[in-house]
Amino acid sequence: MPGIDKLPIEETLEDSPQTRSLLGVFEEDAAAISNYINQLFQAMHRIYDAQNELSAATHLTSKLLKEYEKQRFPLGGDDEVMTSTLQQFAKVIDELSSCHAVLSTQLADAMMFPITQFKERDLKEILTLKEVFQIASNDHDAAITRYSRLSKRRENEKIKAEVTEDVYTSRKKQHQTMMHYFCALNTLQYKKKISLLEPLLGYMQAQISFFKMGSENLTEQLEEFLTNIGTSVQNVRREMDCEVENMQQTIEDLEVASDPLYLPDPDPTKFPVHRNLTRKAGYLNARNKTGLVSSSWERQFYFTQGGNLMSQARGDVAGGLVMDIDNCSVMAVDCEDRRYCFQITSFDGKKSSILQAESKKDYEEWICTINNISKQIYLSENPEEMAARVNQSALEAVTPSPSFQQRHESMRPAVQSRPPAARTSSTGSLGSDSAALSALSLDSLVAPDTPIQFDIISPVSEDLPGQAKSSGQSSRRTNPFGESGGSKSETEDSILHQLFIVRFLGSMEVKSDESPDVVYETMRQILAARAIHNVFRMTESHLLVTCDCLKLIDPQTQVTRLRFPLPSVVLYATHQENKRLFGFVLRTSGGRAESRQTSICYIFESNNEGEKICDSVGLAKQIAFHAELDRKATEKQKEIERVKEKQQKELNKQKQIEKDLEEQSRLIAASSRSNQSSGEGQFVVLSSSQSEDSDLGEDGKKKRESEA
Numbered sequence: 001m002p003g004i005d006k007l008p009i010e011e012t013l014e015d016s017p018q019t020r021s022l023l024g025v026f027e028e029d030a031a032a033i034s035n036y037i038n039q040l041f042q043a044m045h046r047i048y049d050a051q052n053e054l055s056a057a058t059h060l061t062s063k064l065l066k067e068y069e070k071q072r073f074p075l076g077g078d079d080e081v082m083t084s085t086l087q088q089f090a091k092v093i094d095e096l097s098s099c100h101a102v103l104s105t106q107l108a109d110a111m112m113f114p115i116t117q118f119k120e121r122d123l124k125e126i127l128t129l130k131e132v133f134q135i136a137s138n139d140h141d142a143a144i145t146r147y148s149r150l151s152k153r154r155e156n157e158k159i160k161a162e163v164t165e166d167v168y169t170s171r172k173k174q175h176q177t178m179m180h181y182f183c184a185l186n187t188l189q190y191k192k193k194i195s196l197l198e199p200l201l202g203y204m205q206a207q208i209s210f211f212k213m214g215s216e217n218l219t220e221q222l223e224e225f226l227t228n229i230g231t232s233v234q235n236v237r238r239e240m241d242c243e244v245e246n247m248q249q250t251i252e253d254l255e256v257a258s259d260p261l262y263l264p265d266p267d268p269t270k271f272p273v274h275r276n277l278t279r280k281a282g283y284l285n286a287r288n289k290t291g292l293v294s295s296s297w298e299r300q301f302y303f304t305q306g307g308n309l310m311s312q313a314r315g316d317v318a319g320g321l322v323m324d325i326d327n328c329s330v331m332a333v334d335c336e337d338r339r340y341c342f343q344i345t346s347f348d349g350k351k352s353s354i355l356q357a358e359s360k361k362d363y364e365e366w367i368c369t370i371n372n373i374s375k376q377i378y379l380s381e382n383p384e385e386m387a388a389r390v391n392q393s394a395l396e397a398v399t400p401s402p403s404f405q406q407r408h409e410s411m412r413p414a415v416q417s418r419p420p421a422a423r424t425s426s427t428g429s430l431g432s433d434s435a436a437l438s439a440l441s442l443d444s445l446v447a448p449d450t451p452i453q454f455d456i457i458s459p460v461s462e463d464l465p466g467q468a469k470s471s472g473q474s475s476r477r478t479n480p481f482g483e484s485g486g487s488k489s490e491t492e493d494s495i496l497h498q499l500f501i502v503r504f505l506g507s508m509e510v511k512s513d514e515s516p517d518v519v520y521e522t523m524r525q526i527l528a529a530r531a532i533h534n535v536f537r538m539t540e541s542h543l544l545v546t547c548d549c550l551k552l553i554d555p556q557t558q559v560t561r562l563r564f565p566l567p568s569v570v571l572y573a574t575h576q577e578n579k580r581l582f583g584f585v586l587r588t589s590g591g592r593a594e595s596r597q598t599s600i601c602y603i604f605e606s607n608n609e610g611e612k613i614c615d616s617v618g619l620a621k622q623i624a625f626h627a628e629l630d631r632k633a634t635e636k637q638k639e640i641e642r643v644k645e646k647q648q649k650e651l652n653k654q655k656q657i658e659k660d661l662e663e664q665s666r667l668i669a670a671s672s673r674s675n676q677s678s679g680e681g682q683f684v685v686l687s688s689s690q691s692e693d694s695d696l697g698e699d700g701k702k703k704r705e706s707e708a
Contacts, residue, residue, distance in 0.1 A: 004189045004243075007182040009250055013175050013258050016281060017301045017312040017319070024315070026185045027130065033192050034123045041115050044199060048107050055100035062097050065090030103210040110202020118195035126188060129181045136177040140170040141299075147264055148285055148297065148356070152339055164264065171262045179254065183247045190240035197233050204229075265359040273361055275368040278383035279304050284366070285356040286311070287335060295336065297356065307373060309344070309353075323351055327580060329503065329605065330370045332363075332536055342367055347580075349501040349607040367536075375578070452508045452529050456539045456552065456561050496623055498545045498616045502604040503538035504552070505530070505581075513585040513599040516573035522601040523581055538605065545616045547623045550584075566624055570599075572617050574610040582610030584617065 007026055011019045068086045143166045150160055260266055281303035289295045300311045303319065307326035312319035327347035335341040338356050340363035345352040357363035372378070372387045380386040506526035510518050529535070541561060544551040550564040564586050572584035583603040606613060 004186075006186045006189070009179050009182050009186075009247060010254065012178040012182060013254070013261060014282075015174070015178070016303075017314055017316060020314055021317060023182075023185075030123070030126050030185060030188055033188065034119075034126075037115065037119050037123065037195060040196075040199075041119055044111055044115060044203070047203070048104070048112050051100065051104045051107055055097060055104050058093055058097035058100050062090045062094035065093060099210050099213045102213070103206050106206035106209060107203060110206055111199045114198045114202065115195055118191060122188065122191050122195075126184055129177070129184050133174070133177045133181045136170070136174040140167075140174040143167045143170040144264070144299070144358075148299070148338075148358075150339075151337055153337075167264050168262045171264075172259075175258060175262070176255065179251045183244075183251065186247065187240065187244060190236060190243065193236055194233065194240070197229060197236075201229050201233060266361065268361055271361055273364045273368070275365070276372070276384050276387040277365060277369040278372050278378040278387060280365060280369040282362055282366075283358065285338075287341075287354040287356070297338075302355070304369065304373060306378065307376065309370070323353060325370055325373050326376060327607075328370065328374045329538075329607070330367050330374070331538060332367065344370060345607065347607050452506050452526055454506045454526075454530070454535055456504050456541070496545065496547050496616075496620050500543045500545070500613050500616075501540065501555075501607045502543045502552075502613075503540050503606075505538060505603045505605055507600055507602045510585060510599050510601045513571045513587055516571065518571065518585060519573040519583040519601060519603075520575065522583060523575055523603050526603050527581075543604070543613065545613070545620050547620050547627065550617070564602075566617075566620055569617065569621075572614050574614050579609045579611055580606050582606060582613055 005026075007022060008019065065086045068090075069083045143163070147163050147167050150156070150163060260270060281301070283299055284302045285297045285299050286302075287295050287297055300313055301319075302309065302311050302322070304310070304325070305319075307324060309322045309325050310319035311322045323344060323346055325344065325346075329345045331343055331345075333341050333343045333354060335354055335356070340357040340360060341354060342357070342363065343352055343354050355366070357366055372383075372390075375390070377383050377387050377390065505523075506529070508522060508525065510522060512518050540555060542553040542555050544553055547566065549566050550569065551560050552562040553560055564584075568586050568588060569584050570587045573582065575581035581603065583601055585599050585601045588598050588600065604610075
């Protein structure tokens with residue numbers, strides 16, 4: 001016979017929607033069995049009633065045949081042959097009547113009794129356990145709801161203890177009731193076959209016994225078949241007894257092992273947090289906004305499926321997609337005076353969800369699991385091993401930073417003697433490429449005695465009081481209506497405006513700004529420091545890329561938190577494998593030593609790929625470069641036009657002088673012609689006048705010329 005379907009008793013404590021769905025299938029099966037058994041019981045009862053009626057009718061027939069000889073018929077009443085024949089028939093029928101009576105008794109014992117017991121005892125027991133389980137489940141849901149509403153304040157310790165005890169009692173009751181209910185449903189699968197086969201076996205055996213009493217003509221093949229059926233029934237009964245014993249032992253073991261799990265927040269020392277998971281399932285409270293300031297919480301079963309977060313309500317056959325958590329971000333949040341809340345934001349930043357875990361263990365495991373999935377570790381052949389290696393390398397690969405521990409001088413020769421290694425980048429591990437850099441190369445990249453800044457304030461603002469003014473770090477509100485209150489915005493003339501959602505991871509001073517390795521090493525140092533010191537919170541901002549500068553804007557108040565002039569951004573790069581990480585190096589004038597320039601590396605995490613941000617910054621620098629070239633070309637063209645204009649003026653002046661000279665020559669020529677036609681007398685007069693002029697001298701000549 002085929003195998004028996006069973007409910008998993010081990011999963012009763014988890015009480016997942018899959019288990020509830022499977023339970024619903026078993027309950028539907030139990031209802032179908034009950035309906036079918038009722039119909040079969042009625043049919044068999046009709047057989048039993050018919051057999052009783054047949055036995056009574058046969059006995060009455062035999063009695064009537066015996067009384068035939070006492071009858072007085074008007075015609076042929078003295079037929080002795082007929083009387084003797086009927087007496088013989090009466091004897092045979094009387095024997096048959098006895099056989100029918102025996103058959104009726106056997107049907108009552110072998111057919112009606114088993115099916116009656118199954119109908120009145122086993123099926124009613126299932127209905128009773130179902131009602132008890134439903135009551136226990138409702139009590140547990142109510143207790144969990146009250147526990148979820150507990151405040152984080154410590155004034156209500158008595159109420160908290162009462163609610164915790166209520167959760168413990170209701171969960172224990174539900175678990176025990178559910179295990180016994182599952183055991184009864186599993187047993188029902190065996191009893192179903194017994195209740196169907198055993199009455200039929202009794203019926204057939206009674207019929208065989210009946211026919212054997214009347215005739216020996218039954219075939220051996222039928223007897224062999226019935227014998228096999230009887231053997232199968234016995235085997236099923238033995239298997240049922242063995243399975244019931246195993247289930248009872250399992251229930252006892254689970255009751256002992258699950259006792260600490262009845263508490264909503266178990267002891268973390270007994271149940272450590274698993275940080276290498278890439279799959280997780282369990283109940284969470286989801287926050288749903290019902291208005292501008294109001295919200296509601298709904299408890300649902302959540303589980304991860306590949307790179308998707310799914311949810312499933314009780315009674316649903318399958319789960320629904322909540323969010324794609326590939327390349328997503330997850331962080332702990334404070335929400336409505338509730339504990340263990342965290343927020344998941346999709347990779348494009350368009351969708352977010354706030355969830356509440358039941359315990360601190362679940363809270364940390366959910367954050368670690370979603371973080372591992374966001375790095376796409378689940379796509380590897382052994383995800384948990386890969387996650388363990390990534391998380392372990394985050395702790396082992398940390399280069400000692402002056403901001404957290406001092407480097408011992410005695411260790412420098414040993415460190416410098418290490419052979420160089422090829423540099424590789426990490427997918428999402430917190431500094432898994434540290435083995436690629438020697439201590440000498442690290443000292444040439446990262447400035448010593450420089451702390452790591454995890455907040456949004458510039459780490460050199462205290463040393464450089466003038467930098468805030470020069471770099472625009474003074475908080476300036478961006479008018480959302482496009483007005484500037486009389487002053488023109490510094491980015492209005494920029495032809496490039498691109499906005500990205502980023503989260504600030506940290507910044508630190510660096511020694512070099514010539515190689516992308518500076519950005520990679522800074523990423524490794526900052527991420528490793530966050531892992532060591534359990535710094536999970538990140539400041540979310542809007543990064544505005546223009547042709548003049550980079551701006552960090554508060555998404556709520558539209559206040560400019562930081563401003564980085566674009567010419568000062570000398571280097572920018574994206575992580576070689578984790579494309580959501582990017583950083584840039586800002587070169588500023590002055591620092592701890594006023595005689596040198598300071599380079600600071602800023603590291604961010606974006607919702608989408610960091611390459612897009614780097615491409616945008618590169619485009620902005622190209623546009624600024626070409627704009628500068630155009631400006632210089634325009635100034636040069638203006639200078640050329642000014643020179644040409646000056647030359648044109650000189651040329652026009654020279655032409656005017658030549659024109660005046662020609663006019664003067666023409667007038668002199670005309671006057672000379674008129675003088676030649678005047679005759680000799682005029683010549684004499686002119687000669688006399690010339691002699692007079694010679695007598696008058698130079699002053700006389702000038703006077704005469706002026707009169708002329």
